Amino acid sequence: MTTLNHRIVLASRPQGGISPANFRLEAVEIAPPGPGEVLVRTRFLSLDPYMRMRMNDAKSYAAPQNLDEVMVGGTVGEVVASNHPNFAPGDAVAGGGGWQEFFTADARALRKVDRALPLEAYLGPAGGPGLTAWHGVYNIIEPKAGETILVSAAAGAVGSVVGQLAKAGGARAIGVAGGPDKCRHVVDDLGFDACVDYKSKSFAADLARAVPNGIDGIFENVGGTVMDTAMRHLNPFSRIALCGLVSGGYNADPMPIADATILLTQRVLLKGFILSDHLDIFPRARADLAARVASGQLKWHRTVAHGIANAPAAFIGMLGGANLGKQLVDLG
Ligand SMILES: NC(=O)c1ccc[n+]([C@@H]2O[C@H](COP(=O)([O-])OP(=O)(O)OC[C@H]3O[C@@H](n4cnc5c(N)ncnc54)[C@H](OP(=O)(O)O)[C@@H]3O)[C@@H](O)[C@H]2O)c1
Known part of the structure; x- marks a missing residue:
């Protein structure tokens, strides 16, 4: 050859x-x-x-x-x-x-x-990013109908699936993304209930308005200010699926959490996960995700x-x- x-x-x-x-x-x-x-x-x-x-x-x-x-x-x-x-x-x-x-x-x-x-x-959506979303949503956050679930990097490969899975189960899906165009895409094309632009000066106030009943689950892709701001709204017994910390640039610097007190007072479950530890979910999750993509339910x-x-x-x-x-x- x-x-x-x-x-x-x-x-x-x-x-x-x-x-x-x-x-x-x-x-x-x-x-x-x-x-x-x-x-x-x-x-x-x-x-x-x-x-x-x-x-x-x-x-x-x-x-x-x-x-x-x-x-x-x-x-x-x-x-x-x-x-x-x-x-x-x-x-x-x-x-x-x-x-x-x-x-x-x-x-x-x-x-x-x-x-x-x-x-x-x-x-x-039918591969790694979809499986990552599936595991964090169904095995860590376990959203119930009517709960509010927030996901950062919502316009990205993992985040876009997270909100759609949460919404399909009857939860309110709130995205956080960078810029008005991405936020429009998250709401208009992906069907989230709301999306908040973390690059806006009014991010903290906009987020507070988007979650009037607090937050029951955070699918965290970003860390830093975005995570700290969202954590202030956590309800008692809420869950955080800690999936990624991309805002730190993954350059080996430490990534602090601003206020661990919230984790205690709100009795929060915070669970970091790496998809490759969960190969057992792959057959079922792949079949579910592929069916949703094929039917057009998962955009x-x-x-x-x-x-x-x-x-x-x-x-x-x-x-x-x-x-x-x-x-x-x-x-x-
Ligand atoms: N734990 C696991 O097993 C696992 C598996 C797969 C992925 N992940 C993690 O999941 C996250 C999303 O991965 P992905 O593949 O779906 O990537 P992605 O969301 O498609 O792309 C990365 C996004 O990160 C956002 N971002 C970059 N810098 C940021 C900052 N300083 N603040 C806020 N947002 C920032 C950007 O969106 P904006 O324009 O909205 O800022 C960018 O589009 C990553 O943290 C990744 O490491 C973890």
Whole structure:
């Protein structure tokens, strides 16, 4: 095969802010699949905030990304060649191909996906972001009809699903997002009851107006001021699903909570979680999410960059809020 594989490797670790210089584009020959392996051509690469954490050489729930190795990442694509009886050329598969156009993988690390949905849905509402929302909503917050559930980064891949699941169960869904356009999208397109712009000077007052009966559940994606402001409205016996802290930039600095007294006086359940600890939910949650996407009940939006060379800029943009919905890279 003469086609080259273009890929992005981690060239250096960010010192404070992330920059395009932390990445390097390479072109290498495509290796044929070994015994039990499958060669996949990636169609879509998922860009996710966790990748920023992996770029640090710091203790976390997963090992750091190695320097000079292909950036990790979830992908969907098509089988090109297979040395495993369960996969044939043309099969659509989800896997962890990373930031590159082609990859070989042990067949056990790949999952066939149904072309009934657009392939990229398996990186969005029917994939990791959807599963993350599903776990936090149903296994931690457990919203009851009539309760008020707030989610930050509400216009993003995870947050957009959280509010829709809460709303489908009869709760009031309140989003927090950056800017009036994102807030309009959250209410008009995704069907949330309200959305509050955290970039507005009147954020604290706007949030208070949006939750007249207090907050029974917070799905926290952001941390910092947004989380502290929302926590002031927590009702007794409320729940916080602590999913992410992206406002700190994931640059290894500590992320304090302003007032832990609220946790005590309101008898709040605060539970951090990492999706990969909850593989047991995947079969049921995947089936539920795929059915909701297929029926149109679960609305989703994607922001798509084109070509592997544009992945670093799209990633840095997503961390700064340039995305609406799921940030993807179309590798053609
Ligand atoms: N625990 C887990 O297993 C798990 C799994 C998946 C994802 N996550 C976490 O879930 C969160 C959302 O992930 P995602 O993939 O759905 O990303 P996303 O929401 O699609 O994109 C990230 C969003 O973060 C928001 N943001 C960035 N800087 C911010 C700041 N300083 N203050 C407030 N908001 C800020 C931006 O939205 P605005 O324009 O609205 O600011 C941006 O669009 C992240 O924290 C991620 O790490 C956790």
